[in-house]
Amino acid sequence: MPADASGTHPEGMLEQLTLLRTAEGTAALELAASLHAAGVDVLAGLDRLRAAVGAELAGPAWGFARLRARARPVFGADADRLFLTDDTLEQAGRPELAARRAARLLTAGDEGVDSVADLGCAAGTDTIALARAGVSVLAVDVDPLARALTAANVEALGLADRVWVVAGDAVELVAAARGGEVAGCAAAVLDPARRAGGRRLLDPDRWSPPWTTVVDLLDRVPVTVVKVAPGLDHDRVPAGIEAEWVSVKGSIVEALLWGREVSTVWRRATVVRGGVVAELTADADPGPAPTAPVRGWLHEPDPAVIRSGLVSLAAAELGATLVDPTIAYLTSDARADSPWVSSYRVEEVLPFNLKRLKALLRARGVGRVTVKKRGSAIEPEELARQLRGPGEGSAVVVVTRVAGKPTALVCGV
Numbered sequence: 326m327p328a329d330a331s332g333t334h335p336e337g338m339l340e341q342l343t344l345l346r347t348a349e350g351t352a353a354l355e356l357a358a359s360l361h362a363a364g365v366d367v368l369a370g371l372d373r374l375r376a377a378v379g380a381e382l383a384g385p386a387w388g389f390a391r392l393r394a395r396a397r398p399v400f401g402a403d404a405d406r407l408f409l410t411d412d413t414l415e416q417a418g419r420p421e422l423a424a425r426r427a428a429r430l431l432t433a434g435d436e437g438v439d440s441v442a443d444l445g446c447a448a449g450t451d452t453i454a455l456a457r458a459g460v461s462v463l464a465v466d467v468d469p470l471a472r473a474l475t476a477a478n479v480e481a482l483g484l485a486d487r488v489w490v491v492a493g494d495a496v497e498l499v500a501a502a503r504g505g506e507v508a509g510c511a512a513a514v515l516d517p518a519r520r521a522g523g524r525r526l527l528d529p530d531r532w533s534p535p536w537t538t539v540v541d542l543l544d545r546v547p548v549t550v551v552k553v554a555p556g557l558d559h560d561r562v563p564a565g566i567e568a569e570w571v572s573v574k575g576s577i578v579e580a581l582l583w584g585r586e587v588s589t590v591w592r593r594a595t596v597v598r599g600g601v602v603a604e605l606t607a608d609a610d611p612g613p614a615p616t617a618p619v620r621g622w623l624h625e626p627d628p629a630v631i632r633s634g635l636v637s638l639a640a641a642e643l644g645a646t647l648v649d650p651t652i653a654y655l656t657s658d659a660r661a662d663s664p665w666v667s668s669y670r671v672e673e674v675l676p677f678n679l680k681r682l683k684a685l686l687r688a689r690g691v692g693r694v695t696v697k698k699r700g701s702a703i704e705p706e707e708l709a710r711q712l713r714g715p716g717e718g719s720a721v722v723v724v725t726r727v728a729g730k731p732t733a734l735v736c737g738v
């Protein structure tokens with residue numbers, strides 16, 4: 326499916342999509358959506374659909390309605406009009422982040438941007454965000470189902486007059502890019518397929534398009550954004566290219582490489598919490614933070630701050646130090662009111678030893694334990710289960726290395 330690098334997709338999806346875009350299909354989808362919303366189970370739902378719209382439409386309508394219901398928490402009201410597959414839904418970026426990327430891309434360049442190539446459009450999340458930002462979009466995909474989904478989606482959302490959906494191979498288009506343009510567009514979005522056979526492809530050379538095309542695009546088209554795996558090695562990022570890691574509610578959701586005309590810094594950590602966006606940036610590698618003994622507060626940096634290599638900037642801002650040169654936990658004398666970290670009051674520091682830890686928690690009346698770890702092989706959930714006790718209190722136990730030694734920190738919540 327458009328979802329992965331294999332280029333395969335379930336038989337018949339294209340035909341189902343065509344059927345569902347007819348007037349009868351639209352009626353079948355509406356009925357399926359209302360049955361879903363009413364909580365009707367799959368067997369009863371299919372029976373009712375078959376009786377009302379016929380066997381040919383019943384299954385596809387139920388399947389698409391099920392996906393729309395799954396998409397609603399992320400896509401909001403758009404979900405009720407979108408055509409998605411399991412794979413395209415799984416690989417789709419968050420629309421609010423796609424809109425943010427589109428806005429940044431379109432303000433770059435000396436003359437602004439009026440056309441963008443979306444090189445691997447899948448079901449069209451980026452294409453939709455770009456079209457809504459007001460530019461013409463050339464939506465390209467090697468996969469016919471992806472192209473059909475994008476075409477259906479831009480039409481459903483009233484954006485078809487700004488979008489051209491075409492078959493094409495991004496590898497070839499990028500290799501032919503000249504004069505800062507690709508496929509006649511002044512800017513590009515590339516979001517390579519990074520899964521195959523349901524599994525993540527850790528090696529960027531196996532993405533589709535592969536890493537060579539990513540580098541080629543960044544080199545040839547200066548107004549570009551490429552979505553990459555959050556685990557991408559910093560050494561891969563070409564000089565002069567800004568890498569950005571974005572987290573939402575404490576989890577990394579995307580990593581981006583910005584083309585030369587869009588890049589303004591070396592690295593950026595974007596932290597989104599409660600709808601508020603905070604950005605930490607550095608013009609050059611800030612190097613490591615200093616290390617010092619554990620003090621009264623432990624701070625856990627947001628993963629976007631860690632992945633972007635900016636822990637030392639957060640440390641400097643908080644007057645904090647690392648507990649160990651190899652571990653991204655910070656410590657200081659005060660709670661930090663900062664988007665970059667979550668703070669825990671340190672109550673006990675002891676060498677890691679299960680028996681001693683258990684006894685200490687019992688003595689403190691702790692019954693509920695949350696375990697966090699970094700630089701340790703323990704299984705947090707298993708340890709939390711072992712440490713659970715009859716007490717009324719709760720604690721966060723952080724298992725990590727402090728100055729090279731396995732250590733447990735018992736923290737207040």
Ligand SMILES: C[S@@+](CC[C@H](N)C(=O)[O-])C[C@H]1O[C@@H](n2cnc3c(N)ncnc32)[C@H](O)[C@@H]1O
Binds near residue numbers: 330
């Ligand atoms: C990760 S998805 C894109 C997701 C999309 N940006 C979104 O947010 O919904 C990657 C897409 O690239 C397409 N693709 C993979 N290799 C390609 C190539 N060489 N040329 C064009 N498209 C390609 C896949 O078919 C797939 O639809």
